[in-house]
Structures are given as structure tokens and as C-alpha cells.
Amino acid sequence: MQKIPATVITGFLGAGKTTLIRNLLQNAGGRKIALIINEFGDLGVDGDILTGCGIETCTEDDVIELTNGCICCTVADDFIPTMTKLLARDRLPDHIVIETSGLALPQPLVAAFNWPEVKTRVTVDGVVTVIDTAAVAEGRFADDEDKVAAARAADTSLDHDNPLEELFEDQIRAADLIVLNKADLVDAETLERVRAEIAGQAAAGVKIVSAEAGSLPADVLLGIAAGTEDLIAGRKSHHEIEHEADGAEHDHDEFESFVVDAGSVADPKAFADGLAGLIAAHDILRVKGFAEVPGKAMRLVVQAVGQRIETYFDRPWKFGETRATRLVVIGLHDGLDAATCATITAAIRGLTDDAARDAAE
Ligand SMILES: Nc1nc2c(ncn2[C@@H]2O[C@H](COP(=O)(O)OP(=O)(O)OP(=O)(O)O)[C@@H](O)[C@H]2O)c(=O)[nH]1
Structure with missing residues (x-):
């Protein structure tokens, strides 16, 4: 049986993930797409926006919401059973799209695709990381460099001063494709500066494209065929690196x-x-x-x-x-x-x- 491709859409709070998915659904070219949406915060806004936008191919049946916290922390109790149920349906989707919460680390989620009940049926087509180009240009994720340098000198761990910066880096590190979204809010020079900055942090060879309102052809976003679940062990997050020794879970207490x-x-x-x-x-x-x-x-x-x-x-x-x-x-x-x-x-x-x-x- 051919494996169903799954695309993981990640990116910081408000980067434009839901907007990109709405565009993707509108231009899905006849693909039947099942959506799994995870939100931080006790209100299913993203799923509601998508089912409310009147796209024919996006019925309530096609949108599955995981609203209880962080997808990467609840992989076993939440995500795996959801996938199992989805795979038991009579009419299987052609493609699965998963929107992670803006505060999720994609790595543990992608690693979950190696669980036996999922691995035989689904492959991670790619991790798409959506970036708020204007926010990056304004330095919203930047650490106070002096403070970080001092912290690093005192302690060899990778801990950042700024939890936003750490999450941001982890989301970039997990990417197969990076979308510099909100390109309309910056000039060409700023866009190139952010592109160079992001390219310096991403894995070698990762494609970077710019977009407005996440508007990209479905063929750019889907069909990357990365098989990311086999690569993810080499793209560890800060938390995984820090806690590898004692196996501690990360959390989002910040x-x-x-x-x-x-x-x-x-x-x-x-x-x-x-x-x-x-x-x-x-x-x-x-x-x-x-x-x-x-x-x-x-x-x-x-x-x-x-x-x-x-x-x-x-x-x-x-x-x-x-x-x-x-x-x-x-x-x-x-x-x-x-x-x-x-x-x-x-x-x-x-x-x-x-x-x-x-x-x-
Ligand atoms: N100017 C501009 N605004 C955008 C663009 N893309 C998205 N937005 C706006 O940014 C806001 C957040 O967009 P969402 O798509 O909800 O972002 P998200 O990443 O799904 O947000 P969370 O799920 O909360 O993490 C909305 O007001 C969008 O209309 C863009 O390319 N340009």
C-alpha cells in the first residue's frame, strides 16, 4: 500500500500558518486533504476560521482539532490515536496537513511518524516552517547577545535568554521548506537580509521561498517527498539536546x-x-x-x-x-x-x- 504523505506546517504564533493552509485548500487541485490542527490556548480559533471560510473541500469532517495543549507533549495520548482513527476511515485522504501550535517544537511530532502503527501507512512529505518576515526584521526573536554570551560562558548548555529565540531556532532547524511570509510588510532589501539570516540557521540545502498571505502553489508546498521522519534524529531541538542525558520532557511553562x-x-x-x-x-x-x-x-x-x-x-x-x-x-x-x-x-x-x-x- 502506498503511504499517505503528511505535511507538517509549523512556525511561530501568528506567522501565517492558518492563512497559508486556507490558500492551500483553495488551490488543492482536487486533492482530498485531511487537516489536523493543534492550538495553544483553550479556544479552537484556527479550525473554526478554516471551516468557516466556505471552502468546499474543507468540511468539519476534514478538520480534526487537538486543542489540549502542545502537540509535541501529547503525541502519545492525543496525536497517535487521532492518526489511527483517521487511517481507519473508509475514504482515506490523499494528503494529511498538520498545523502545529505556534509554540510547538516540530521534532517530537515528526519523530512520532516512526511509531509502528503510523510508519507503515504515512510518511512525512515535509516540514514547512512559516516565518513572520516583518517580526524577524524587527528583531522580535533576537536574544540580547551580550546576555547570552555571558550565560554561555558561565554554562555550556545551549540555554537562551529569550525562549522565543530558542523556539524559533528549533522550528527553523526542523524545516524542509521555509516560507518567508508577510513579504508585503518589508522592502526588498529587508527581505534579502532576513533570507540570509534564516539561511544561516537552516539545515544545508533547505529551500526558502517568500510569500504574501502564504499564497504559494500547492505543488511547492506538497510533494516535497522528504521522508522527514528518517532525518529527524539529526535535527534535534534545543530541549532534546539539553535533556538527552536525563530524558526529561520539555514544557511550555514559559x-x-x-x-x-x-x-x-x-x-x-x-x-x-x-x-x-x-x-x-x-x-x-x-x-x-x-x-x-x-x-x-x-x-x-x-x-x-x-x-x-x-x-x-x-x-x-x-x-x-x-x-x-x-x-x-x-x-x-x-x-x-x-x-x-x-x-x-x-x-x-x-x-x-x-x-x-x-x-x-
Ligand atoms: N500583512 C500580512 N498579514 C498576514 C500575512 N499572512 C497572514 N497575515 C495575518 O497575520 C495574522 C495571523 O495569521 P494566521 O494565519 O492566523 O497565523 P498563525 O500562524 O496560524 O497563528 P497561530 O495559529 O496563532 O500561531 C492574521 O491577521 C493574518 O491575516 C501576510 O502575508 N501579510
Whole structure:
């Protein structure tokens, strides 16, 4: 039996993975694609955006969500049973696409394709790492070099000062194809600078392409035929290297997420401006979710990556669906203690019409 190819789409929070997958589904050229989506944060926003975008080949049956945390930590209890169930279906997909959470390390996930029940049926076609080119150009993942040099001198471990940098490097290291996304937000010179920087960190021979809104032909993204599961042992993550000796698991204690239930959003522009102020005032990496706008039949998608905030209406609220505003907020653990989470929650609610929310509850 021919193995089903699986593509792993990875990349930091907000790099554009879901957007790239939406484009891929629209241009799938008749392939039946099954999607497995893993999210950090207790709200299935990405899956909902994809099933809400009306692509014929993307039904709720084709999208499987793993929302309980980090795919790389729950491979055995979560990912393997999901794959087994998918492979037991009567109508098998032509291709499997897996979107990892923006905080996942792809290496343990790819290694899971060597589990006997999966290895005989599926092969990793390739790991595609999506990069927010503008964020890299702004140095958002860069460590304070002096501090890291001092830490390295004191301790030979590879520990970074900045957990974002470490994750970012691990995601690049796992790649078979790197997409420099959001090319529209940088000029040609900056794009080339980022390309050179990334090429210096990636494995030799890895292809790097640039894109806007993840718009690339399906033939570029699929059919890499890398067989990455056989290569992954040579692409270890920082955590694997650090913990190899004692076999300790990595964790994502450095990151925190919480869900805010809020009231109606009367003025999306004012709401986005208020959110931008909050993001600037606190250590927030990502906000995403849906908002209820009074008098509108459609729900409003809210997407914030750093200071860039996007709002758009994606689909009508469904019959029987609760019209509500729910957002997931993700940040660094150190910047989001319980008191700060409560402050942010109250502030977001303050940007909305709480009376409407209370009435809905
Ligand atoms: N300007 C610009 N914005 C983009 C591009 N690609 C994606 N975005 C926007 O970036 C935001 C995040 O995009 P997503 O596709 O949700 O990113 P993601 O990587 O799936 O995010 P997480 O799942 O939270 O990690 C959205 O507001 C997108 O519309 C691009 O090429 N250019």
C-alpha cells in the first residue's frame, strides 16, 4: 500500500500558518486533504476560521482539532490515536496537513511518524516552517547577545535568554521548506537580509521561498517527498539536546494563555485601537478570536500579532450558535501573572458592551 504523505506546517504564533493552509485548500487541485490542527490556548480559533471560510473541500469532517495543549507533549495520548482513527476511515485522504501550535517544537511530532502503527501507512512529505518576515526584521526573536554570551560562558548548555529565540531556532532547524511570509510588510532589501539570516540557521540545502498571505502553489508546498521522519534524529531541538542525558520532557511553562469572554463590540475600529493599547502596555504576543457586533449578521474575526491588528467579518452566525465575543490571549508567562491576566480581562471587557454580555449569560 502506498503511504499517505503528511505535511507538517509549523512556525511561530501568528506567522501565517492558518492563512497559508486556507490558500492551500483553495488551490488543492482536487486533492482530498485531511487537516489536523493543534492550538495553544483553550479556544479552537484556527479550525473554526478554516471551516468557516466556505471552502468546499474543507468540511468539519476534514478538520480534526487537538486543542489540549502542545502537540509535541501529547503525541502519545492525543496525536497517535487521532492518526489511527483517521487511517481507519473508509475514504482515506490523499494528503494529511498538520498545523502545529505556534509554540510547538516540530521534532517530537515528526519523530512520532516512526511509531509502528503510523510508519507503515504515512510518511512525512515535509516540514514547512512559516516565518513572520516583518517580526524577524524587527528583531522580535533576537536574544540580547551580550546576555547570552555571558550565560554561555558561565554554562555550556545551549540555554537562551529569550525562549522565543530558542523556539524559533528549533522550528527553523526542523524545516524542509521555509516560507518567508508577510513579504508585503518589508522592502526588498529587508527581505534579502532576513533570507540570509534564516539561511544561516537552516539545515544545508533547505529551500526558502517568500510569500504574501502564504499564497504559494500547492505543488511547492506538497510533494516535497522528504521522508522527514528518517532525518529527524539529526535535527534535534534545543530541549532534546539539553535533556538527552536525563530524558526529561520539555514544557511550555514559559508561555501562558487565557480566554476572555466579553460583551458586544459596537465599533470594531475603536475596539482594535483599544486592544492595540493593551498589547503595547502588557507582554502580549497574540490575541485571536471572534467578536459579536450588534446589528451584524456576520461574526467578526479579531487577529492581533504584536501591534498588528486585523478585524474582518468571516461568516454569518449560525442558527442556534451563541453570538458572543471570545478571545484567547497568549503571552510570556513572566509577563502574565494572575493579577495581570485579571487586569487585561477587565480592560478587554471594558472595551465592549458588558451589559449585553451579562444579558446573554
Ligand atoms: N500583512 C500580512 N498579514 C498576514 C500575512 N499572512 C497572514 N497575515 C495575518 O497575520 C495574522 C495571523 O495569521 P494566521 O494565519 O492566523 O497565523 P498563525 O500562524 O496560524 O497563528 P497561530 O495559529 O496563532 O500561531 C492574521 O491577521 C493574518 O491575516 C501576510 O502575508 N501579510
